Amino acid sequence: MAAGLPKRILKETERLMADSPPGISALPHENNLRYFDVKINGPGGSPYEGGVFKAELFLPEDYPMAPPKVRFLTKIYHPNIDKLGRICLDILKNKWSPALQIRTVLLSIQALLGAPNPDDPLANDVAQHWKDDEKGAIGVAREWTEKFAKA
Amino acid sequence: MSKIPRNFKLLEELEKGEKGLGAESISYGLSNQDDITMTNWNGTILGPPHSTHENRIYSLTIICDESYPDKPPSVKFISKINLPCVGPLGQVLVDQFDTLKNWKRSYTMETVLLELRKCMAAPANKKLPQPAEGSTY
Numbered sequence: 001m002a003a004g005l006p007k008r009i010l011k012e013t014e015r016l017m018a019d020s021p022p023g024i025s026a027l028p029h030e031n032n033l034r035y036f037d038v039k040i041n042g043p044g045g046s047p048y049e050g051g052v053f054k055a056e057l058f059l060p061e062d063y064p065m066a067p068p069k070v071r072f073l074t075k076i077y078h079p080n081i082d083k084l085g086r087i088c089l090d091i092l093k094n095k096w097s098p099a100l101q102i103r104t105v106l107l108s109i110q111a112l113l114g115a116p117n118p119d120d121p122l123a124n125d126v127a128q129h130w131k132d133d134e135k136g137a138i139g140v141a142r143e144w145t146e147k148f149a150k151a
Numbered sequence: 152m153s154k155i156p157r158n159f160k161l162l163e164e165l166e167k168g169e170k171g172l173g174a175e176s177i178s179y180g181l182s183n184q185d186d187i188t189m190t191n192w193n194g195t196i197l198g199p200p201h202s203t204h205e206n207r208i209y210s211l212t213i214i215c216d217e218s219y220p221d222k223p224p225s226v227k228f229i230s231k232i233n234l235p236c237v238g239p240l241g242q243v244l245v246d247q248f249d250t251l252k253n254w255k256r257s258y259t260m261e262t263v264l265l266e267l268r269k270c271m272a273a274p275a276n277k278k279l280p281q282p283a284e285g286s287t288y
Contacts, residue, residue, distance in 0.1 A: 034153045061153045069159050073187065083185045086162070 005033050009059060012102050024106045026057065034059040038070070038106065042149065043114035047141035048076070051149025055085070055109070057102065067096035068105055075148040077141040079118040079127035087112070088122035154256075160220055161189040164259050177264035179213065190215055192260060194226075196268050202277035204232075207284055211267075213260055223254035226263055231282035236270060241288035243267065 013033070016026050023041035028034075038055040042048025054073040060066050070092060072085035080088040091100060091108055121127030130137040155163075168179045176199070182191040192213040198204025210229040216222075228241035236247035243263075245251045250258065250266040270276060 029156075032154055032156065035156045056156070056158060058156055058159045059153070060155070069162070071158065071162065075187065084162070084165075084181075084187055084189070 008064060009034065016103060021103060021107055021110075024110060026102060026106060034063075036102070040106065040110050040113070042145060043110060046114045047138045048078075048113045048145050048149070051145035053113070053149050057105075059102075064098040064100075067092050067100075068102060070105065070109065075144060076113075077126060077137070077144040078113065079116050079121045079123055079130045079137075080112055082123045086122060088120060157215075157217070157219055158189065160259075161215060164261070165189065167261070173261045174265055176268055177261065179260050179264060182212070192224075194260060194264050196264055196271070199268055199272035199277070202272050203279060203281045204271050204277075207281075210287075211264070213263070215260075220256050220258065223251040223258070224260065224263065226251070226267075227288075229287050231286040231288060232271075233279045233281050234271060234276060236267075 118127040118130035179194040198207035226243040
């Protein structure tokens with residue numbers, strides 16, 4: 001199964017499984033070792049606290065020259081994450097560097113949950129809500145966490 | 152070779168469709184922008200010139216279930232059309248349409264729509280009488 005998988009990916013996977021960052025898990029699919037089921041715990045003090053957010057991560061053929069692809073599968077109310085779970089994060093796009101890893105990507109995504117950035121939105125309506133009424137937006141984010149991330 | 156998972160393949164297709172990077176004669180997008188499973192899609196085909204389809208716009212539905220892209224999508228015309236590979240309810244008949252019959256994982260919804268358009272323009276089909284413009288199944 002692991003035949004043909006670059007050493008770097010194997011090493012990253014081993015380390016992720018043996019010593020995963022707090023509140024993050026990533027498990028490769030048995031039939032596709034470049035495809036991971038991810039779970040990220042909402043950071044403490046954020047409206048996502050107490051929720052477990054499922055995501056999926058794929059390492060394309062040209063990884064690590066190209067960034068991993070990541071998407072949330074759990075609905076989440078966040079200005080930088082759209083309705084399909086796509087994430088607006090610079091290191092997943094133009095700020096990617098092969099020195100980064102799956103681990104750093106997942107930690108950055110967890111940090112993004114703790115620090116929404118409505119000035120660089122992906123979900124425009126959510127970002128507008130955040131700017132106009134931060135308290136209200138946080139309230140909705142909390143409701144969604146309760147409703148969708150606590151199955 | 153790495154095998155791109157269904158969801159990431161569909162996200163790539165969506166992005167291409169959203170940015171209008173593909174062919175101009177066809178288009179496609181999600182039926183419901185909230186559909187996190189990305190199952191139901193709409194497509195359109197601009198009728199090829201020099202045929203009875205000229206200047207018509209055909210609407211279709213495309214269903215990419217869990218088995219996509221290992222298996223082909225289900226494709227159905229909403230706009231009425233007279234074409235050998237389209238059944239009486241508008242469904243594209245797998246056995247009559249090579250792209251679905253000999254499906255490859257590298258094919259996309261764009262492939263399907265473009266091949267259907269080619270089929271509409273084929274010498275054997277381009278003069279087929281067509282139902283009234285705008286009629287639907």
